[in-house]
C-alpha cells in the first residue's frame with residue numbers, strides 16, 4: 126500500500142532495517158522481521174548502501190518483507206554516482222515486486238568507488254524525485270529525508286529547508302527526519318518547514334540509545350546532537366544501565382512526540398528485536 130494513502134487515514138508507526146553483511150546477522154534479521162510482524166507496523170523500510178553497494182541485498186530483503194511477511198514496504202534508493210539506467214532498473218524491479226514506496230535520497234559518495242563507476246547524472250535527491258516522477262508517474266509514493274538539526278553540508282537551516290522544498294515541489298509525498306534526541310529541534314523544524322509552505326506529512330525518525338559510544342558514532346556521522354544532561358547520565362554508567370537510560374529516554378521522547386500530534390514515528394531498529402519491542406510496548 127502507498128504510504129501517502131496510509132498517512133491520509135492515520136498516524137504511522139514504522140520500522141527501518143538494514144541488509145546485514147554476514148550470514149549470522151542475516152539469520153537475526155529473518156527472525157526480527159518475522160517476530161515484529163505482530164506489532165503490525167504501518168510500513169517497514171530497507172536501507173540502500175552508499176553508491177548502490179547493497180542494491181541486490183536491499184532488493185532481496187524488500188522482496189522477503191513484502192512477499193513472505195506481507196508488510197507494506199518502502200525501499201531506500203540513493204542516486205549519488207548512479208545512472209538513469211541503474212535507477213530505472215531498480216524502479217522496474219520494484220514494480221515487479223509490487224512495492225509502492227521509495228525513500229528518494231542522494232546518499233554519500235563512497236570513498237572506495239572506482240572512478241569509471243561514477244556517473245554524475247544525479248546531483249541531489251530532488252533530481253532523483255524528478256526522475257522517478259518523470260519515468261513512473263504516480264506509481265510510487267515517494268518519501269524524502271529532512272534534517273531537524275540541518276544537514277551537515279548545508280550552509281544554513283534556511284538553505285536546507287529550501288532544498289527540502291525543492292524535493293517536495295518535484296513530487297515527494299512525505300518526509301522522514303534524521304534521528305534527533307531533543308524534541309525541541311523537531312518542533313522548531315516543523316514550524317520553519319510549514320512556514321515556507323511545505324505541507325506534506327513529516328514523520329519523526331527515532332533511534333533509541335543502546336550504548337553511548339554507538340550513539341556518539343552515529344551522531345557524529347549525521348550531525349545530530351545528544352543533550353548534555355543525557356550524555357552526563359550515560360557517561361560512566363555500566364553498559365546495562367546505559368541501555369536502560371537510553372530506552373527510558375526514547376520512550377519519553379516518543380510519548381512527547383505522540384502527544385504533540387506527530388504524523389508518524391519511524392524507528393531506526395538497527396535490526397534489534399528486543400529494543401524495538403520494548404520501546405513499542407512502552408510507548409503504545
Ligand SMILES: Cc1cc2nc3c(=O)[nH]c(=O)nc-3n(C[C@H](O)[C@H](O)[C@H](O)COP(=O)(O)OP(=O)(O)OC[C@H]3O[C@@H](n4cnc5c(N)ncnc54)[C@H](O)[C@@H]3O)c2cc1C
Nearest residue numbers: 172173201230231232249250270276278279285288302303
Ligand atoms: C530517513 C533517512 C534515511 C536514510 N537512508 C539512507 C540509506 O538508505 N542509504 C544511504 O546511503 N543514506 C541514507 N540516509 C543518509 C543520506 O543519504 C545522507 O544524509 C546524504 O548526505 C543526504 O541525502 P539527502 O537525500 O538528504 O540529500 P539532498 O536532499 O540532495 O541534500 C544533500 C545536501 O545538499 C543540499 N542541497 C540539496 N539540493 C541543493 C541544491 N539544488 N543546491 C545546493 N545545495 C543543495 C542540501 O541542503 C544538503 O545539504 C538517510 C537519511 C535519512 C534522514
